[in-house]
Amino acid sequence: MPIEPVVKVLFILVVMVVGIAPVITWIERKQSAVMQDRIGANRADLSGITILGLLHPAADVIKLMTKEDVVPDGANRVLHLLSPLIAAVPAIIAFAVIPYGGVYQFGDTTINLVGADIDWGLLYIFAIGSIAAYGTVIAGWSSNNNWSMLGGLRASAQMISYEVTMGLTVVGVFMVFQTLRLTDMALAQDSIFWLFGIIPLPAWGIIYQPLGFLMFLTAIMAENKRPPFDIPEGESEIIAGYHLEYSGMRFGLFFMSEFIEIIIIAALTATIFLGGWAVPYLSTDVIIDAIASKMGVGFATGLCMLIHFATFMLKVFVMIWVQMLLRWSLPRFRYDQVMSLCWKIILPLSIANIFVTGLVILLVKGSG
Amino acid sequence: MVPIQHVIALSVILFGLGVIGVAMRRNIIVILMSIELMLNAANLAFVGFNRMWPVSDGAPALDGQVFVLIVITVAASEVAVGLGILLSMFRNRDSVNVEEVNLLKW
Amino acid sequence: MTAQAVLFYVFGILAVVGALGMLLNFRNIVASAMSLVVTMVALGAVYVTLEAYLVAAIQIMVYGGAIVVLFLFVVMLLNLSIDELPPGGQRFIKFAVGLGGLLILVRVLRAILGDPSAFAAPETLPDGYGGYAQLGVALYTDYVLLVEIASLLLLAAIVGALILAKRKIG
Numbered sequence: 001m002p003i004e005p006v007v008k009v010l011f012i013l014v015v016m017v018v019g020i021a022p023v024i025t026w027i028e029r030k031q032s033a034v035m036q037d038r039i040g041a042n043r044a045d046l047s048g049i050t051i052l053g054l055l056h057p058a059a060d061v062i063k064l065m066t067k068e069d070v071v072p073d074g075a076n077r078v079l080h081l082l083s084p085l086i087a088a089v090p091a092i093i094a095f096a097v098i099p100y101g102g103v104y105q106f107g108d109t110t111i112n113l114v115g116a117d118i119d120w121g122l123l124y125i126f127a128i129g130s131i132a133a134y135g136t137v138i139a140g141w142s143s144n145n146n147w148s149m150l151g152g153l154r155a156s157a158q159m160i161s162y163e164v165t166m167g168l169t170v171v172g173v174f175m176v177f178q179t180l181r182l183t184d185m186a187l188a189q190d191s192i193f194w195l196f197g198i199i200p201l202p203a204w205g206i207i208y209q210p211l212g213f214l215m216f217l218t219a220i221m222a223e224n225k226r227p228p229f230d231i232p233e234g235e236s237e238i239i240a241g242y243h244l245e246y247s248g249m250r251f252g253l254f255f256m257s258e259f260i261e262i263i264i265i266a267a268l269t270a271t272i273f274l275g276g277w278a279v280p281y282l283s284t285d286v287i288i289d290a291i292a293s294k295m296g297v298g299f300a301t302g303l304c305m306l307i308h309f310a311t312f313m314l315k316v317f318v319m320i321w322v323q324m325l326l327r328w329s330l331p332r333f334r335y336d337q338v339m340s341l342c343w344k345i346i347l348p349l350s351i352a353n354i355f356v357t358g359l360v361i362l363l364v365k366g367s368g
Numbered sequence: 369m370v371p372i373q374h375v376i377a378l379s380v381i382l383f384g385l386g387v388i389g390v391a392m393r394r395n396i397i398v399i400l401m402s403i404e405l406m407l408n409a410a411n412l413a414f415v416g417f418n419r420m421w422p423v424s425d426g427a428p429a430l431d432g433q434v435f436v437l438i439v440i441t442v443a444a445s446e447v448a449v450g451l452g453i454l455l456s457m458f459r460n461r462d463s464v465n466v467e468e469v470n471l472l473k474w
Numbered sequence: 475m476t477a478q479a480v481l482f483y484v485f486g487i488l489a490v491v492g493a494l495g496m497l498l499n500f501r502n503i504v505a506s507a508m509s510l511v512v513t514m515v516a517l518g519a520v521y522v523t524l525e526a527y528l529v530a531a532i533q534i535m536v537y538g539g540a541i542v543v544l545f546l547f548v549v550m551l552l553n554l555s556i557d558e559l560p561p562g563g564q565r566f567i568k569f570a571v572g573l574g575g576l577l578i579l580v581r582v583l584r585a586i587l588g589d590p591s592a593f594a595a596p597e598t599l600p601d602g603y604g605g606y607a608q609l610g611v612a613l614y615t616d617y618v619l620l621v622e623i624a625s626l627l628l629l630a631a632i633v634g635a636l637i638l639a640k641r642k643i644g
Contacts, residue, residue: 079504119605123531126521128516130539134511153550160543163535290553298576356530370482378486378584382513385534390611392572397503397549400593401510404541405493406519408517411533414516419524428600430612433529437613440536441624445631447541452638453546464554 003198008115011074021259022057023322029053031324054286064252072245079142084246084253087135090128090299091260097121097181098267101219101277101308102190102284103299109234113277113309122174123183125268126167129223133159135257136225136232143245151241154335155232161225161342166219168350172212172357173205173272186276190283202280211353213273215346220268221323222338224261228330229338266311266319274315284308377418383409396464398455400450407443411436482523489516507542514538525606532534 030053033040042053071080101113118124133156135161140152156264177188185205206213222229233241243254270276279287284304292300333341382405389402418432458464495509514537521530550556602608613621 076502076504079508082508118527120527123528123535123606125540127531127534130535131511131515132540134546135542137550138508139505141546149550153547154544156547160540163539208513314590367627369521370479373586374482374486377583378489380582380586381490382493382581382584384575385497388572388575388579389497391569393497395503395554397533397545397554398506400541401496401506401545404510404537405496405513408514408537412517412520414528415521415524415526415529418642419526422603424601427591427602428608430604430609431501432611433604434612434617436529437532437609438524440532441628444536444541445553447639448631448635450527451544451553451567452635455552455639458552464552473603474619 002156004054004111005115007036010298013092014117016095016263017092017260020263021256022061024092024259024262025057025060025294025310026054027329028324029056029321031321032328033187044260053084058230058279061252061330064255065109067248069248069250075245076142076144077351079138080245081250083135083139083142084250084257085135086138087132088253088257088260090132090135091257091264092127094128094261094264095267096125097182097187098264098271099276101305102187103183104305106298106301111305112183116296117181119185120180122180122185124171125264127164129166130160130163132257133163135254137220139246139254140242143242145225145245147269148242148244151232151244155225155242158225158229158231158335158338158342161339162219162222165342165350166223167217168347169215170217170272171214171350174186175357175361176205176208182271182276184280189275190278190282192281199280202275202278204275204278204280209353211274211349211356213269215350215353216273217265217269218324219342220265221326222342224258224265226258226262227327231335231338233324262320263316265323266316269319270312270315274319278312279307305344321328369419372416372420375419376413378410379413379416381409382412394465394467396454396466399466400447400454403450404443404447407439411439413438456466478523485516485519486525489520496519503554504546506623507545507549510539510545511542513541525599528604528606528609534606 010275011232029041044053044059046055046056049185049243071077084336088297097118099114099117104113135153135291136159138153140148140150140155169207175184177185179185189202189204192200193207225232232240233243236365243251246254249269261316278284287298287304287307288297291303372381385410386402386404386406389405390399393399393402399454414436421427422430443457454464457469489512492509492511492513494508496513498507499509515534517540518530518534521533544568
């Protein structure tokens with residue numbers, strides 16, 4: 001019975017999906033409250049003890065599970081039931097290729113802290129991200145409601161447009177790191193990059209591709225239909241758009257899939273652009289040697305594993321904070337602005353980014 | 369690895385279902401989707417055969433997979449143009465029943 | 475039976491079920507399209523079991539994520555549905571055609587599967603088979619003309635689709 005894959009799957013499901021996603025709902029409430037100079041939701045209590053409102057996610061789950069499950073009259077029941085699943089499953093299975101840590105040797109066992117170390121990891125994420133578009137499209141259509149249909153159509157057009165640009169923006173990173181395997185990408189950022197030969201910088205993707213980072217963050221936030229790109233679920237325009245006719249836990253699934261994708265976005269950006277599990281300026285060997293001189297090598301490797309995992313989670317939470325910041329400071333874009341941003345601004349810029357990256361690589365490698 | 373007959377059998381089944389779809393259905397969209405199914409069956413045959421003979425003259429040969437990429441490209445452009453034609457047809461006679469497109473019939 | 479072989483059969487059967495779902499959904503085109511998505515993704519998984527990784531990713535991205543979405547767009551924009559079952563005698567002819575096709579299919583399948591000739595697949599593949607590195611090299615050195623022609627074809631398709639779908643003003 002292979003223990004390792006089971007542990008990894010359980011970790012992803014229990015810690016990342018069930019554990020962190022409700023915490024993000026709390027983060028959203030509290031961060032928006034702090035940004036808007038108010039207190040936020042803090043009434044949910046357990047016999048009088050409110051821990052800063054941390055019980056609200058639990059209250060949310062209980063509320064959603066006990067609500068009545070309404071299926072509209074003329075709706076297609078099968079598709080209406082399936083679309084929250086089609087939206088949620090790609091978000092969850094994207095966790096399989098994200099590296100939470102490097103490769104660690106304990107005597108003769110090697111532990112690789114990643115679910116599936118596939119060679120084309122980044123392509124896998126884009127492939128299943130393109131399937132996630134169906135959840136919104138089918139939700140919009142199967143609700144037998146004009147507003148839902150409008151939301152669904154807008155969502156599908158937005159999502160397939162931004163898939164294209166999302167792929168093109170990471171081609172620059174691909175050219176720099178020469179690999180699509182996310183573990184190798186994180187490993188390549190575990191060193192120091194000497195700017196002009198004298199300034200040491202961590203060899204992170206954001207140093208090599210700053211424009212790529214900005215464009216990728218924009219494109220993938222638009223793909224997730226997060227504000228400011230939340231035209232499909234525009235609350236003030238089309239009354240919650242494609243998930244209008246969903247209530248109870250089905251709406252909960254849509255809601256959760258959006259928040260799980262926030263974690264995916266944070267984890268992806270952290271892995272590709274912010275160095276993944278790598279501590280800046282302290283590469284793995286430096287850490288292990290420093291600790292191994294005091295305690296044994298086995299203990300040093302274990303502690304290094306924990307340090308790397310903690311660094312990765314710290315970066316994930318920083319990116320979640322950045323996404324929340326963007327969500328609560330920017331107003332919603334108009335639909336034609338969203339589309340023109342994709343096709344007229346990000347697409348030409350990403351192609352120019354590829355061109356300039358290629359030129360720089362040619363000049364640097366050609367001369368060295 | 370699965371025996372090559374089974375890969376080709378799967379390809380033949382999908383192709384046959386595609387042909388039956390084109391012959392049997394009256395809705396143009398389903399006919400277009402059946403054509404996509406036929407193209408996919410051909411792609412599967414390409415990939416299967418490439419898996420059978422992955423080297424040629426000592427060097428790895430990926431010709432089948434290159435051609436699959438080109439077939440996917442052709443299928444995408446064909447769907448775009450086909451749906452454009454369907455839109456024009458729908459605007460002119462307000463129906464996507466393929467049996468009503470019979471002005472050139474003798 | 476290795477895990478690869480088991481997964482091939484599982485996803486192969488899923489692909490056939492999806493194709494049947496597409497064909498036999500007479501009343502609901504959106505359900506047909508979703509069955510086609512099932513077939514496309516199942517075929518992508520089949521390509522993974524055949525170790526053609528880049529082709530699998532592109533199959534899911536392009537076919538499953540773009541082409542069928544295009545179909546769904548058109549269906550939803552035009553709100554299409556027609557009465558599939560033709561009246562009276564024609565219904566018999568349609569089903570007879572379908573049945574005839576099925577019989578030919580079974581005959582061909584028996585011919586293919588009934589002959590266990592000695593075609594053994596090579597178990598050791600060259601390093602990096604099916605990966606993007608080798609495929610990229612092949613595309614841009616041996617088949618660069620094909621890539622350029624494909625890009626021209628895509629350009630022609632874009633222009634053609636735009637012109638066909640444009641609404642005439644005035």
